[in-house]
């Protein structure tokens with residue numbers, strides 16, 4: 001199972017907006033001397049998706065099984081709000097964005113012929129040169 005980590009330190013979350021793949025287990029570790037909570041919801045209103053209390057040095061984990069942007073906050077400290085976890089589909093899709101332009105996968109998909117045989121951009125001269 002893929003995993004990601006978030007630290008509560010100096011009364012903030014780091015990284016503030018983790019980008020994760022669906023199915024990732026995120027573990028929060030409290031590195032402050034104060035107790036915090038990891039409470040899902042926008043505008044400091046808990047929505048019940050997850051809610052953990054982490055004392056100093058403690059951890060809380062949650063597995064994100066669906067895509068979405070999940071805002072969370074600490075219900076004890078009013079300044080600790082608006083943190084996010086963004087869950088997206090599988091990580092290989094993100095890596096493919098950075099592939100070289102001449103990559104075989106990109107070239108293959110760009111030059112694939114239309115399956116229905118219609119080629120609207122071709123002229124009569126093109127068709128006359130067809131070997132068949």
Ligand SMILES: [Cu+2]
Pocket residue numbers: 035036037074075076077080
């Ligand atoms: Cu807190």
